[in-house]
Amino acid sequence: MYRIALKMLMGDRGKYLGIIMGLTFASLIMTQQPAIFVGLIMRSYSFITDLGLPDIWVMDPEVQWVDDIKPLQDTELYRVRGVAGVAWAMPLYKGLLKARLPNGMFQTCIVVGLDDATLVGGPPRMVEGRLADLRRADAVIIDIDGAREKLSQPPAVPGGKRVELKVGDTLELNDHRAVVVGFSKNTRTILSQPVLYTTYSRAKQFAPRERKMLSFILAKAASDESLAAVTRRIGATTGLAAYSREEFMGVTFRYFLKNTGIPINFGVSVMLGFIVGAAIAGQTFYSFTRENLRQFGVLKAMGTSNWMLLRMILLQATLVGMIGYGLGVGLTSLFGWAMRNTILAFKFPWYLLLFSGIGVTLICAFAALISIRRVIRLEPAVVFKS
Amino acid sequence: MAADQDLAVSCRGLLKTYGTGEAMVTALQGVDLDVRQGELMMLVGPSGCGKTTLISVMAGILDQSEGDCRVFGQDLMHLRNHAKLAFRARNIGFVFQAYNLLPTLTAAENVTVPLLINGVGRKEALKKAEQVLEQVGLGTRTRSLPSQLSGGQQQRVAIARAIIHEPRLIVCDEPTSALDHETGHKVMELLKGIAMGRDRTLVIVTHDARIFEFADRIAEMDDGRVTRVVTNSSQLH
Numbered sequence: 235m236y237r238i239a240l241k242m243l244m245g246d247r248g249k250y251l252g253i254i255m256g257l258t259f260a261s262l263i264m265t266q267q268p269a270i271f272v273g274l275i276m277r278s279y280s281f282i283t284d285l286g287l288p289d290i291w292v293m294d295p296e297v298q299w300v301d302d303i304k305p306l307q308d309t310e311l312y313r314v315r316g317v318a319g320v321a322w323a324m325p326l327y328k329g330l331l332k333a334r335l336p337n338g339m340f341q342t343c344i345v346v347g348l349d350d351a352t353l354v355g356g357p358p359r360m361v362e363g364r365l366a367d368l369r370r371a372d373a374v375i376i377d378i379d380g381a382r383e384k385l386s387q388p389p390a391v392p393g394g395k396r397v398e399l400k401v402g403d404t405l406e407l408n409d410h411r412a413v414v415v416g417f418s419k420n421t422r423t424i425l426s427q428p429v430l431y432t433t434y435s436r437a438k439q440f441a442p443r444e445r446k447m448l449s450f451i452l453a454k455a456a457s458d459e460s461l462a463a464v465t466r467r468i469g470a471t472t473g474l475a476a477y478s479r480e481e482f483m484g485v486t487f488r489y490f491l492k493n494t495g496i497p498i499n500f501g502v503s504v505m506l507g508f509i510v511g512a513a514i515a516g517q518t519f520y521s522f523t524r525e526n527l528r529q530f531g532v533l534k535a536m537g538t539s540n541w542m543l544l545r546m547i548l549l550q551a552t553l554v555g556m557i558g559y560g561l562g563v564g565l566t567s568l569f570g571w572a573m574r575n576t577i578l579a580f581k582f583p584w585y586l587l588l589f590s591g592i593g594v595t596l597i598c599a600f601a602a603l604i605s606i607r608r609v610i611r612l613e614p615a616v617v618f619k620s
Numbered sequence: 621m622a623a624d625q626d627l628a629v630s631c632r633g634l635l636k637t638y639g640t641g642e643a644m645v646t647a648l649q650g651v652d653l654d655v656r657q658g659e660l661m662m663l664v665g666p667s668g669c670g671k672t673t674l675i676s677v678m679a680g681i682l683d684q685s686e687g688d689c690r691v692f693g694q695d696l697m698h699l700r701n702h703a704k705l706a707f708r709a710r711n712i713g714f715v716f717q718a719y720n721l722l723p724t725l726t727a728a729e730n731v732t733v734p735l736l737i738n739g740v741g742r743k744e745a746l747k748k749a750e751q752v753l754e755q756v757g758l759g760t761r762t763r764s765l766p767s768q769l770s771g772g773q774q775q776r777v778a779i780a781r782a783i784i785h786e787p788r789l790i791v792c793d794e795p796t797s798a799l800d801h802e803t804g805h806k807v808m809e810l811l812k813g814i815a816m817g818r819d820r821t822l823v824i825v826t827h828d829a830r831i832f833e834f835a836d837r838i839a840e841m842d843d844g845r846v847t848r849v850v851t852n853s854s855q856l857h
């Protein structure tokens with residue numbers, strides 16, 4: 235009987251493909267959109283995750299997320315260093331500065347100033363040069379994506395390739411010379427601005443003079459102390475905000491959720507995908523059942539139980555569900571693969587599989603349910619109606 | 621009169637109404653009818669007189685409103701649901717005017733359905749189906765889809781499906797109405813020749829006077845009642 239159920243469904247090519255297309259669409263939208271969303275969210279705090287060494291971030295208590303810079307006085311650094319359980323604490327400058335390219339164009343960059351002695355807070359990975367090269371005069375390290383995109387210059391000849399920044403090139407930041415000594419590989423930030431690393435003292439020269447310059451204090455808890463305890467102690471002693479890396483990611487993430495329309499936007503897309511997919515698939519599945527009511531009636535008259543008919547319809551729904559889900563998820567993966575080297579934010583963690591799996595299951599359950607209701611109510615005597 | 625145990629179907633005071641209130645239609649108003657085992661009984665009468673309703677009750681796919689209907693001694697209306705399903709699966713074969721084959725199944729697969737419902741394995745059912753299709757003269761069309769068969773061929777597939785599980789009662793509603801005279805005649809010959817047997821009873825609803833000759837007895841209905849039962853069509857009118 236199960237084979238008959240499958241043949242009934244697959245024999246009706248048009249409806250069969252229609253249902254699968256609806257489900258594929260739904261599962262595609264329900265994975266692809268959230269995947270971009272997750273990608274964006276991860277970029278919102280990529281500056282934090284890219285910084286491996288420190289486990290405590292100290293900042294002004296008013297700071298709402300990682301790009302919300304409220305500088306501290308340099309003396310705060312010594313206060314944090316004085317807190318018991320702090321293994322070390324280093325200054326970090328983070329600010330937006332305009333860089334003047336060799337051809338005279340300007341580009342806003344994220345400038346990161348690292349502690350001169352230890353260079354704590356450097357990029358996650360170097361692709362050319364070494365971090366220690368920052369100790370050379372006027373040295374800066376630039377993230378490779380920035381160097382290839384926003385900091386590249388228009389082609390010398392029309393139709394040629396854009397001229398990428400290379401080691402040895404010079405930029406100007408507020409009339410200060412900066413020499414490119416290397417390139418790093420960073421996780422993109424949300425606005426994909428180029429990231430430019432230099433030392434803390436040089437960053438202070440680059441930046442327009444302000445009373446306070448210290449953006450963050452990066453600290454490490456002593457190995458015999460609990461992270462939570464040290465974090466709490468820094469906060470209590472200095473009156474500053476001290477977060478573990480995960481906490482700061484959370485703060486940034488929540489700011490992002492609350493203050494940008496992005497989650498709502500993606501939520502709406504996902505809902506639409508779900509609704510449109512459910513409408514197409516559910517409606518087509520139901521009309522498939524309705525058109526086959528006579529066949530179901532014949533089976534019923536011949537002695538097939540409602541319970542068996544229910545299982546047959548569930549099997550049909552499961553089949554289209556699995557195919558639609560597989561195609562949708564496959565297309566999403568393909569999309570992610572095709573976009574892997576582009577600026578597009580895309581992350582496809584396992585829980586999105588679960589998410590769209592639940593979505594597709596709901597659609598199929600709904601489609602099966604309305605169909606089953608109809609078939610169970612069906613009087614077998616309809617078979618003699620002409 | 622035949623003894624009770626020789627009766628395939630026995631109806632007494634059968635009443636059937638559809639709907640309620642103003643919209644109520646009385647389809648059967650006191651049908652008394654016996655169908656003997658092993659006979660081919662035809663139900664004739666004008667359209668709307670209740671023939672289809674009557675065989676639906678006999679086949680156990682419709683409950684009467686009042687009265688008594690026993691099929692091989694069983695009071696189907698008062699059987700529990702699953703017992704009734706099992707009874708139908710075991711004992712009843714159906715032939716319809718519109719064939720009612722499953723369009724996406726091959727002829728052989730269509731014929732296996734009653735066996736599958738009875739729990740027979742697929743392989744065995746297919747083997748049997750091919751044999752029965754052979755019997756109805758469609759041995760070469762077992763893999764054809766209904767849409768690839770003519771009306772007469774489809775009805776032969778339907779007959780094969782109605783007999784494959786060797787039911788004791790086969791009900792047919794206008795089995796020849798959709799067919800031309802010659803094809804209809806062949807279908808009746810098949811029904812009479814293959815479907816009939818000592819343990820097999822046929823009740824055929826028809827208004828096709830050209831096939832009356834195949835009947836053992838003919839029950840004439842009018843306005844929800846059986847008006848008379850004759851053994852020879854020449855006795856009608």
Ligand SMILES: Nc1ncnc2c1ncn2[C@@H]1O[C@H](COP(=O)(O)OP(=O)(O)O)[C@@H](O)[C@H]1O
Nearest residue numbers: 638645646647666667668669670671672673674
């Ligand atoms: N499901 C139904 N609902 C309401 N009325 C019905 C239904 N089925 C049949 N009837 C009515 O019952 C009467 C007998 O119908 P039916 O048994 O189909 O007659 P026949 O088969 O002799 O043409 C007709 O008046 C018909 O309109």
Ligand SMILES: [Mg+2]
Nearest residue numbers: 671672673793
């Ligand atoms: Mg009728």
